[in-house]
Amino acid sequence: MSKLPDLEALAIFAKVAEVQSFSGAAEALMLSKATVSKAVSRLEQRLGATLLHRTSRRFSLTDAGRALAARGAQMVMEAEIAEGEAMDQAIAPRxxxxxxxxxxxxxxxxxxxxxxxxxxxxxxxxxxxxxxxxxxxxxxxxxxxxxxxxxxxxxxxxxxLRSVRRVLVASPDYLNQRGRPAHPSDLVRHACLGYTYLASPPETWRMIHSSGEEIAFRPVGPLRANNADALTASLCAGLGIAPQPDFIYWRDVAEGRLETVMTDWTLPPISLHLVAPGxxxxxxxxxxxxxxxxxxxxxxxxxxxxxx
The missing domain is CATH 3.40.190.10 (Periplasmic binding protein-like II)
Structure with missing residues (x-):
């Protein structure tokens, strides 16, 4: 016996009990009378119990049939409610x-x-x-x-949805003291703050020039973090230099706390995407x-x- 209940047969039996007729249930469910009869017989065989007595003149439920019909009717009603709620959510945002x-x-x-x-x-x-x-x-x-x-x-x-540009930023005080780099090779003389979720190998910056030239650089510095915004305070305090995304650095650059440098060199292009399961x-x-x-x-x- 299947571990799952025969819900289809139970729903059909509940309709037969409700209308007191095999042909009436078949018409209401848009099934053939033979399908309805087989479903009820299948349910009786599964349960090992007679659910109704039927002759050419009489139709009556057994005690087991009356109890099962009540449960079946409740099950069908709850299923219809659940289905209706699911359909509503598919149509209207809820x-x-x-x-x-x-x-x-x-x-x-x-x-x-x-x-x-x-x-x-x-x-x-x-x-x-x-x-x-x-x-x-x-x-x-x-x-x-x-x-x-x-x-x-x-x-x-x-x-x-949009491209995200990442360039090197540092505070004016830091750049005045340590100099403004013009090429990735200049970064060996700088304190580089790192973001640990970069797609490139750990502790490596891939810098790409506007001409297409690409250089891999291993930065050295006093701070790494798994969130780029966590580097902002240290950058503004003059602790070092770091590549940051535009949506983070724009305000500090606009208000003079940070400067962009080497803007002809960027990290590999990335974008903001909206993703969902297929x-x-x-x-x-x-x-x-x-x-x-x-x-x-x-x-x-x-x-x-x-x-x-």
Whole structure:
């Protein structure tokens, strides 16, 4: 015997008991009378009990049949409610969306964007997970994620929202004391602050010139962190030099706390992507958030931002 109950036969039997007729149940369920009869017989055989007595003139439920019919009717009602709720969520945005995002971008841009979305969709709630580590969307149960990277091929679907530029930055005081580097070879004389989640091998910066020349450099310095924003205080304090993404350094550069240097040299190109597990149609709540984030982050994010 299968460990799973024969839900189809139970639902058919409940309808037979409700209308007191095999032909009536067949018509209501849009099945053949033979299919209905076989389902009831299959259920009786499975249970080892007679569920109803039927002759050409009479139809009556046994005690076991009456108890099972009541349970079956309740099961069908609950299944119809659950199915209706699922269909409603597929049509109208409703329910929880689990979203993952990088820490700094999440704090600076995603979290401030969510109040507007939630006001527009009062029946939707969002669980925001912030980490620079790459989460397993499917294994960890996330509906979608924002990722800043050069994405490898994968089973995920991805929307590219914008490019992210990374250049070297340092404080004016630091540069006045240590000099302004013009080439990666100059960096051996500098204190280099490091970001530990770089895609390149550990403790290596890959610098690419606008002409296409590429140089790998092993930085040495007093601080490494797994979040780029965590380097900002040390950079502004004149502790060293580091490559930073534009969405982090723009304000400090605009207000004079940091300067960009060697702007003709950058780290390998990366972009902000919105990713989601591959597969079939997504619930309306997930599509609503993805469409909102796509529109919000495809345009300019700060004064003078031209990469949106």
């Amino acid at each position: 329910g929880l969306v689990r979203l993952a995002a990088p820490m700094s971008f999440g704090m600076g841009y995603v979290a401030p964007a969510l109040p507007e979305f939630l006001a527009q969709h009062p029946d939707v709630s969002v669980e925001l997970h912030l980490s620079d580590a790459v989460v397993d969307l499917i294994g960890d149960g996330f509906d979608c994620a924002l990722r800043i990277a050069a994405l490898p091929d994968s089973s995920l679907t991805a929307r590219r 597969g079939g149609p997504r619930p309306a709540r997930v599509m609503a958030l993805m469409d909102y984030l796509s529109k919000r982050f495809s345009g300019p994010l700060w004064p003078g931002d031209e990469r949106g």
